[in-house]
Structures are given as structure tokens and as C-alpha cells.
Amino acid sequence: MGDELKCLVVVAHPDDESIWMGGTILRHTDWEWHVLSLCRADDADRAPRFHRAARELGARGYISDLDDSPIPAPLTENFAQIKERVRGVASEGFDLVFTHGAEGEYTYHARHAQTHRAVREMIADGELAGALFVFAYHDLGGAARPRPAADADIAIDLTPTQFERKRRIVRDIYGFGPGSFEFDSAGPVEAFNVPDGSQQPRVVAGLCAGLVRDRGRTLQPRTECGDREPPPRLVCFAFSLFRAFAIGIHLPWLGNRSCVS
Numbered sequence: 001m002g003d004e005l006k007c008l009v010v011v012a013h014p015d016d017e018s019i020w021m022g023g024t025i026l027r028h029t030d031w032e033w034h035v036l037s038l039c040r041a042d043d044a045d046r047a048p049r050f051h052r053a054a055r056e057l058g059a060r061g062y063i064s065d066l067d068d069s070p071i072p073a074p075l076t077e078n079f080a081q082i083k084e085r086v087r088g089v090a091s092e093g094f095d096l097v098f099t100h101g102a103e104g105e106y107t108y109h110a111r112h113a114q115t116h117r118a119v120r121e122m123i124a125d126g127e128l129a130g131a132l133f134v135f136a137y138h139d140l141g142g143a144a145r146p147r148p149a150a151d152a153d154i155a156i157d158l159t160p161t162q163f164e165r166k167r168r169i170v171r172d173i174y175g176f177g178p179g180s181f182e183f184d185s186a187g188p189v190e191a192f193n194v195p196d197g198s199q200q201p202r203v204v205a206g207l208c209a210g211l212v213r214d215r216g217r218t219l220q221p222r223t224e225c226g227d228r229e230p231p232p233r234l235v236c237f238a239f240s241l242f243r244a245f246a247i248g249i250h251l252p253w254l255g256n257r258s259c260v261s
């Protein structure tokens, strides 16, 4: 697997992609992103906003027209519909697939949970190829705005620029200002769980540049992923002394090395 990954994001609604993982998409602009919103294709207000957001994210956007009423159709029927929509954009395999968490991100949206189950089943059945990541947020049973789960497998710190770009999409494209549920839920940390532990190598290859937590697993630490941190100052100082000494006794090949600071 090369550096450029092909990724599929399946969400229930236009704006879910930006609120829960817009920063992660913006963090990897060199990857190929496909974003499917299952609902609201027939919404004259939200559908065009979704396409604008997809453009801003550098993603190819697809939007469908699944029922978005408060009490959606029975689960089995929904599964068939969701899978059919996913098949429509997923004729080839993906490296990474992202979707909602098992319980949704807040209390409680049936569409989010159904989407999770349908996508997860498709991967388990071999109908959809890709390492699965699911959003890991909770809202304390409805007592607070959704926030990253403390025990999430992966939590990605957005840079201030990524965070601001994500908020701009939520605010300026979707029209949700400060104080709204959507704006306040779009935080600076994006969290994911990896339901299938055997996918770890792909996880490392895919998202390690943003790893800040790993819940005690053996995921590769961020310093191994290209975000190499400078060595401690004391090490630099000792190396400088050694280098000066080495040059002094005519070992110039050592003098070519530099200590990052």
C-alpha cells in the first residue's frame, strides 16, 4: 500500500462527514476521498451544501435519498437500502472505510446506528473491501455536546488550520453558527475506533501520522510515522560537544550530521 490511500466515508446526513471527521480528511489532501451521504438528496437546501462541502474537503461527493423521518423504516428494509446505496459508489475496494459508531455519536439517531451496522456487515461479508474506522464520540447520555470518547482507539489532534477550515465548512457552507449543535460538536480532536483488531497494520499505514493515543495497543507511535520529534536538548548538547571534539581530531565525517532542534 502506497502513501496515497483510497478512502470511503459513509454517513447518514450531509454535515456528518465534516462534523465528525472533516479535519482528518483535510489532513490527508493527497488521498482519494469518496463521501456518501445516505439522506437528503431531495433536500434543495442541504444537498447543494453537501456538494460544496465535498469540494472544500477535496472529496468526491455522493448523496442519496433514503428516508430521514424520525422513525425510519424497519431495520431489515433499511439495511437493504443502505447497502444498495453503498454498492452504488463502491464498485472497487478501498484502503480505508469510515462510518458512524455503533450507537451513533449522540443520543440517539437510528440512521447513524443503522448505517454503522450495514457498513460493518458489508465489510464482514466481504462485500466491501477496506479497513474499517468508526467514529468514537459520546454525549454523556444526552447531557452534553458530543465529545471524543476517552477510550477511543485513535484520537487525532487537528492543527489550528485544519480545525478552522473544518469549522468554516460547518459554519459558512452548512450554515450552523456558534452555539448550534453542529458547530459545537465539530471539535478539534477527531476520534475513531477500529472494530477489527486484525486491521492494525493498515491502521498504522493509514492514520499513524495523526496518532496521539492508542488505548494500550501496539499501534506504532507517532514518532515512527514521519512526525519525528527532535531529541531532548541534553542529547543535542552532548552530541554537539562530541561533534566538536570529533572535528577537532580530524573526523570530519561526523561533522556532517546535524541535530534537529
Ligand SMILES: [Zn+2]
Pocket: 012, 013, 016, 109, 112
Ligand atoms: Zn447525522
